[in-house]
Amino acid sequence: MTHTRNTPASKDRSVVARSIREKTTFPAAGYAGRTRRAREEPMAVRPLRDGRYVVETEGGTYVADVEAGTCTCPDSSIRHVRCKHLRRVAIEITARLVPAPGERTSACAVCGRRTFVPMFDHAPSLCERHDHAPGDLVRDRETQSLLVVVRATGERADESVTEQGILVSDYETNANYGRHEPVFEAVYVDSVPLSGGVADLANRTRYRFPASRLRPVELDFADSEAVRGATDSTRSELMQSSPV
Ligand SMILES: [Zn+2]
Ligand SMILES: [Zn+2]
Incomplete structure (x- = not known):
């Protein structure tokens, strides 16, 4: 060229x-x-x-x-x-240069990076860096709190309403994140009786976050300390479900 x-x-x-x-x-x-x-x-x-x-x-x-x-x-x-x-x-x-059969090319709703999604999946697309799966351990960029992802809501921040009746995008703490970003529900690790296992998360108070406010966490030493209350089996469950 x-x-x-x-x-x-x-x-x-x-x-x-x-x-x-x-x-x-x-x-x-x-x-x-x-x-x-x-x-x-x-x-x-x-x-x-x-x-x-x-x-x-x-x-x-x-x-x-x-x-x-x-x-x-x-x-x-x-x-x-x-x-x-x-x-x-x-x-x-x-090499992830072209979609596999049954996939189509899409753009990450947070950063615009190319990503491949199932052909007929019309939920907002997210790249590996900005997607979260249920059970993923993440850190809130604003408060540094540890959370566990419960689910993707399938809604954008400017259409997702919290229990207080406020749009996720209207919170001052979300001013740094795109109004178009997909919203995830997560629970604070502190609030989880870790011996209860990941299944118990379903009954905890959930909070809503724009996708890029949640940063994937590797279970490093500091995080291991934070989840010290976990039984070995729960901890390994958390580690298996955290992104690589
Ligand atoms: Zn040929
Ligand atoms: Zn992205």
Whole structure:
């Protein structure tokens, strides 16, 4: 790429490059044969709505169906071998460059980062950094309190009403977080009788937070101290459900 950045022309090109992907390569990384060609040869992979993929190569454009294991190229359709296009699609799915069959590309509702979600899931999308699963241990960025996530509400901060009848987005402590952010319910770790286990969280008072106000927590030493009351089994349950 020799064009300079920051000119109107290059801006336009970057928009085009996003919708029509440029051909890229992967390092050969010691592979041989078709797998090596799948990595080294410039190809552009584009998902279709039906779960198949268009693979553009220097030698032609083919449609690969990774679930059926078929491709429209001669190697697959005539010689019935697992061609370099099928291999390349698999490599790009594994690298999270394209959605897997049954997934679609979406944008994180907090940071806009590209993320892949189930095709027919219309809840707000979140990237790995901003998504929380029930049982995740998180820290409130405002108060530094430890909480456990109970559930995603499926609502935005500017449509989610707390028990006090106030919109989540209208709280002063939420001024630093987007009004559009998905809201999660969480309970304070202090309020959880940890011997009761994660299932007991369902009965505790829940509080609502915009997604990015909750920071995923690794159970480091300080956090381990904070949940010292936990039995070993509950603690391991919490550790298993906290994000990596
Ligand atoms: Zn092929
Ligand atoms: Zn994000």
